[in-house]
Amino acid sequence: MNRNLIFACLIVLQSNVFLFSQNDDDAFYIKEIYNYSLSDAKTYEYLRGLCKDVGPRLSGSAGAATGVEYVKTNLEALNLDRVYKVECMVPHWEHHNASKVSLDIDGKEMQLNCTPLGNSVSTNGKIITGKIIEVKHLDSLEKLGKDQIEGNIVFFNRPMDPTLLSTGHAYGAAVDQRVYGPTKAAKFGAKATLVRSMTTLIDDLPHTGVTVYDSIYKIPALAISTKDAEYLSDQIEKDPNVQISVFSDAENFEKKLSHSVVGEIKGSDFPDEIILVGGHLDSWDLGEGAHDDGTGCAQSMAVLETLKSMNYKPKRTIRCVLFMNEENGLAGGLSYAKQSNDLGEKHIAAIESDGGGFTPRGFSCTAEESVFIEHFKTLNTLFEPLESYDLYLKKGGGGADINPLKSQQGILIGLRVDNARYFDLHHTAADVLENVNQRELELGAAAMTSLVYLIDQYGI
Amino acid sequence: MNRNLIFACLIVLQSNVFLFSQNDDDAFYIKEIYNYSLSDAKTYEYLRGLCKDVGPRLSGSAGAATGVEYVKTNLEALNLDRVYKVECMVPHWEHHNASKVSLDIDGKEMQLNCTPLGNSVSTNGKIITGKIIEVKHLDSLEKLGKDQIEGNIVFFNRPMDPTLLSTGHAYGAAVDQRVYGPTKAAKFGAKATLVRSMTTLIDDLPHTGVTVYDSIYKIPALAISTKDAEYLSDQIEKDPNVQISVFSDAENFEKKLSHSVVGEIKGSDFPDEIILVGGHLDSWDLGEGAHDDGTGCAQSMAVLETLKSMNYKPKRTIRCVLFMNEENGLAGGLSYAKQSNDLGEKHIAAIESDGGGFTPRGFSCTAEESVFIEHFKTLNTLFEPLESYDLYLKKGGGGADINPLKSQQGILIGLRVDNARYFDLHHTAADVLENVNQRELELGAAAMTSLVYLIDQYGI
Numbered sequence: 041m042n043r044n045l046i047f048a049c050l051i052v053l054q055s056n057v058f059l060f061s062q063n064d065d066d067a068f069y070i071k072e073i074y075n076y077s078l079s080d081a082k083t084y085e086y087l088r089g090l091c092k093d094v095g096p097r098l099s100g101s102a103g104a105a106t107g108v109e110y111v112k113t114n115l116e117a118l119n120l121d122r123v124y125k126v127e128c129m130v131p132h133w134e135h136h137n138a139s140k141v142s143l144d145i146d147g148k149e150m151q152l153n154c155t156p157l158g159n160s161v162s163t164n165g166k167i168i169t170g171k172i173i174e175v176k177h178l179d180s181l182e183k184l185g186k187d188q189i190e191g192n193i194v195f196f197n198r199p200m201d202p203t204l205l206s207t208g209h210a211y212g213a214a215v216d217q218r219v220y221g222p223t224k225a226a227k228f229g230a231k232a233t234l235v236r237s238m239t240t241l242i243d244d245l246p247h248t249g250v251t252v253y254d255s256i257y258k259i260p261a262l263a264i265s266t267k268d269a270e271y272l273s274d275q276i277e278k279d280p281n282v283q284i285s286v287f288s289d290a291e292n293f294e295k296k297l298s299h300s301v302v303g304e305i306k307g308s309d310f311p312d313e314i315i316l317v318g319g320h321l322d323s324w325d326l327g328e329g330a331h332d333d334g335t336g337c338a339q340s341m342a343v344l345e346t347l348k349s350m351n352y353k354p355k356r357t358i359r360c361v362l363f364m365n366e367e368n369g370l371a372g373g374l375s376y377a378k379q380s381n382d383l384g385e386k387h388i389a390a391i392e393s394d395g396g397g398f399t400p401r402g403f404s405c406t407a408e409e410s411v412f413i414e415h416f417k418t419l420n421t422l423f424e425p426l427e428s429y430d431l432y433l434k435k436g437g438g439g440a441d442i443n444p445l446k447s448q449q450g451i452l453i454g455l456r457v458d459n460a461r462y463f464d465l466h467h468t469a470a471d472v473l474e475n476v477n478q479r480e481l482e483l484g485a486a487a488m489t490s491l492v493y494l495i496d497q498y499g500i
Numbered sequence: 501m502n503r504n505l506i507f508a509c510l511i512v513l514q515s516n517v518f519l520f521s522q523n524d525d526d527a528f529y530i531k532e533i534y535n536y537s538l539s540d541a542k543t544y545e546y547l548r549g550l551c552k553d554v555g556p557r558l559s560g561s562a563g564a565a566t567g568v569e570y571v572k573t574n575l576e577a578l579n580l581d582r583v584y585k586v587e588c589m590v591p592h593w594e595h596h597n598a599s600k601v602s603l604d605i606d607g608k609e610m611q612l613n614c615t616p617l618g619n620s621v622s623t624n625g626k627i628i629t630g631k632i633i634e635v636k637h638l639d640s641l642e643k644l645g646k647d648q649i650e651g652n653i654v655f656f657n658r659p660m661d662p663t664l665l666s667t668g669h670a671y672g673a674a675v676d677q678r679v680y681g682p683t684k685a686a687k688f689g690a691k692a693t694l695v696r697s698m699t700t701l702i703d704d705l706p707h708t709g710v711t712v713y714d715s716i717y718k719i720p721a722l723a724i725s726t727k728d729a730e731y732l733s734d735q736i737e738k739d740p741n742v743q744i745s746v747f748s749d750a751e752n753f754e755k756k757l758s759h760s761v762v763g764e765i766k767g768s769d770f771p772d773e774i775i776l777v778g779g780h781l782d783s784w785d786l787g788e789g790a791h792d793d794g795t796g797c798a799q800s801m802a803v804l805e806t807l808k809s810m811n812y813k814p815k816r817t818i819r820c821v822l823f824m825n826e827e828n829g830l831a832g833g834l835s836y837a838k839q840s841n842d843l844g845e846k847h848i849a850a851i852e853s854d855g856g857g858f859t860p861r862g863f864s865c866t867a868e869e870s871v872f873i874e875h876f877k878t879l880n881t882l883f884e885p886l887e888s889y890d891l892y893l894k895k896g897g898g899g900a901d902i903n904p905l906k907s908q909q910g911i912l913i914g915l916r917v918d919n920a921r922y923f924d925l926h927h928t929a930a931d932v933l934e935n936v937n938q939r940e941l942e943l944g945a946a947a948m949t950s951l952v953y954l955i956d957q958y959g960i
Contacts, residue, residue, distance in 0.1 A: 079662050203535040460859050477920055479700065
């Protein structure tokens, strides 16, 4: 820390020195943050534990409960000022990998790669058989009407558009089929629904994800792989009356008590100004919830671990929150915000990492750019000597789990990462540790820690 | 192409319309380029063929010769104006995977993961055994002197620095050990050399790569994996006299005739102004030469394929060059430049892709920024409506194969990609198709094609 001494001396020598010394100090700290994040930080080890020791962490499952204890134990080991749990009541949905979708092709059974959609209902132990109605848009259901849909199985088959440069936008433009398709098909009398998996890849992996029923219309709903969606479409073209059989073993149980987990370093000067970093602890039960969102949890924990290792004493309160139940209910995000509001807390900034552990590209932010631009400029200028690394800041959303905090009028920020590979893995059995690159993960943690540092130094 | 008609009409209506219509036209074309690149282009198929049908393509090997025919056949299928080969004499070095490095630990033989360095000599059918001298820097050899080095085996063990944000810079700061270490150790009487593999990962993969001998001092030289380098270092600390055995089956043969391959679309207005896109066809013999540099070849071929598919008629001559022998000699780059100079050709721009098929981040360019900034601005502005995709342009190198063209005083440009994962795979058995992401590869091809389009439209 010799440099700090030099800066202290400079203060008495230079007129405009305060800003200068601050910025140089910042550059020093941010370089230290990157050095630690890329060499000694526990980010990857946290993720390894979540993926391999804990495994999948579907809300309400034993894995989710183990995950809560895993992160709590690891946060406690950091010697923070406070580690605690926040209760929430989560949906408890399960399936047992016995679901099946098959086609009868000239008397031969062709099985399709499938998985039930999150929160969906079962086929009540029976196999549902019927004709398939293929549609590309929810609107098509009105055009077809009850006459053509009733008693049949609706197949939503609009691909994610690979020509959109943001795969997130491509996902957003296709996912209505999965979220609202099943309940809408049910209103027109369909007895089951199949949905093409949400990915631009053509492969054999089925992608799960939440479906949202209204209170009345609930029919079994499964995703099939994109390769099988193309195959099914071809078969329908050959024979519009081809028969499909659907079996789903999904089950909904009573809601369960679960928890989000919080670790906190108390601020010295402005303890009531909270800076939050977070990700979600729950995952789907396929794979290990590595990129979604083990990486966001590991990075958020690493922010505190890195600051503690540097013996950094924050001015403001820095809190790591691992939210429960982002995937199928958001119970954790909602209960955390409610408790925080009840306590009269003020989150001046909340940073969420839930886009996968890929190379960071920047941050999206709910604030007007003019509000945040000075901080961003500082950040970006500071990265320049670090070999032309670029992080952008753009107006945009923060994230699902931190959105409920918006009434506190702080700034909500999302870590934006390279998104080329995310939807190859998203909600599949391939979302495992082996598909996370350690360096990419660590770069994200370093970016988050740097931003937390700057917000802590300068406030909002 | 209705938009073109609209623009034509606008020209008579608006005063400043020329620029406006041009820019809008550009946006249209660039969006078309991205659409094609991300859906129908053959980029991934070209790469699949190079990796799986051809396989490794070490200069002078049968694989390299097959590679030449593979790309020539595929370029010919594009109905270009010209496809031809350019001769070069390449080194012919081989090894046969029987090399071995082992330690004698309490009478037990511990094998280390190793591979001979490119161009290195063999142990002449014998096993060389001796004491190990571990050093971190080439300078250390002078300090130790002939007394301590002669008759021993020198082990270069300076890790790549993971805290440098550019892994390329980290590689550049460590690779002197591999390139110049062996011949320098030989000058001090060492009888063999081991070099820690060039990666920040700690794993079992040995990374090969070229070593450069002077004309006299040649001793066997092998890379060992980083995990084994750490293990070896630990063993030396325990017992400085620990014995190591080294066997290398590397062989150097007479130079061989080989070829680079060129495909060309003739320009309509300025046929003498050449815009080059290229990568290198040769690879190391571990893995499949996927990221190094099958991806650059596939992208360069895809530039022509995309322009042909759009029925684009370039004003300038656009040439795809697949260079032979970048890895251990640069014979292809040198002979191509010589032939081009002899013919009095003028390359106004040359774009090389040799950083792996990862998400593009921008281009580095030998020109002063002021010269190129207008083109870049145009490019970047045009990307904006395409969902905030950002490509930077920075001053920097073009690439090894196009550097010999610099006497023609055109601009040399390198595609810069996300480099977090490159050195996990570089020069190893893991550099295979399965470790290339199709979308990342295609985004690079789209960026290259867009830049070629803009240079063709506006010149330099």
